[in-house]
Amino acid sequence: MASFKERMAAAKDSIVNTYKEAAAEDKAMREAKAAEDKAKREAKAAEEKAKRATLILELTSVKGFLRLYPHFIEWKLGIGVADDVQRILYSEVNSVSMHGSIAPPGGVTATFLSGGMNLLAPKLKSITLNVGGAAHTFEFNLETTDKVREAVDLISRKSFEAKKKPTQALATNAPSAADEIAKLAALRRDGVLTDGEFTKAKARLLGGD
Incomplete structure (x- = not known):
């Protein structure tokens, strides 16, 4: 049976590990949000540039x-x-x-x-x-x-x-599903998303659960 001192050390290690995991998760979420915001800014800038060009x-x-x-x-x-x-x-x-x-x-x-x-x-x-x-x-x-x-x-x-041609799709500011999946793939590649998280997010974009 572990001594009181050993139990206290184990409890301390558990708390430290929990804190580290929470900090790592928080960091990953902040990095993912920053990457998403950057991608949106770049996409908007590219769209504006393309619009001006045409x-x-x-x-x-x-x-x-x-x-x-x-x-x-x-x-x-x-x-x-x-x-x-x-x-x-x-x-x-x-x-x-x-x-x-x-x-x-x-x-x-x-x-x-x-x-x-x-x-x-x-x-x-x-x-x-x-x-x-x-x-x-x-x-x-x-x-x-x-x-x-x-x-x-x-x-x-x-x-x-x-009016003599088939109606063309009106351009919108909303990114396509393919664009979003590409962003998710980049986040997975950078280690921000796990394979499981990537799969779930991709399924949601494609209309899955």
């Missing part, structure tokens, strides 16, 4: 922006944080039109009229997109008329072309 035309509106890419349109109508960026396919555009107006002193906008208007007042151009029965109007006071007209022509042409 950006066709960008217009800055009075309260947001309008961006045209090869296969979709992206916009923001408000300046608040709650005003999320919207994205649609060209095939979703029902119609697009351009309007011109003159903004007299005081900021009130009036439609172009022959005579009677102050030609020195800033000209306000606008584009109206009709998507699914809803009208979205973008006002531009700094962009040139030619650039606004170019955007309208581009949207009109691409919308017509897109």
Whole structure:
């Protein structure tokens, strides 16, 4: 039978081992979280870089922006944080039109009229997109008329072309299952995840339990 001193030493060793295991587990979790955050930042940066590389035309509106890419349109109508960026396919555009107006002193906008208007007042151009029965109007006071007209022509042409082709999948910010599995594999390779943890996480991504 072990002596009291031996039992105390064994209990102390057990506590120390438990502490070491908890510390190692905590470290592994923090490293996994750091690796995940880094992967997300890198993925987002790569996506933004790719988007910029394929950006066709960008217009800055009075309260947001309008961006045209090869296969979709992206916009923001408000300046608040709650005003999320919207994205649609060209095939979703029902119609697009351009309007011109003159903004007299005081900021009130009036439609172009022959005579009677102050030609020195800033000209306000606008584009109206009709998507699914809803009208979205973008006002531009700094962009040139030619650039606004170019955007309208581009949207009109691409919308017509897109409607003749099968609907293309709209790009999203969500990573694919393959991307997530690749990240998990990297964590397993670095020793952050065990084989069992990797298998369970992979099964969840693929729709398993």
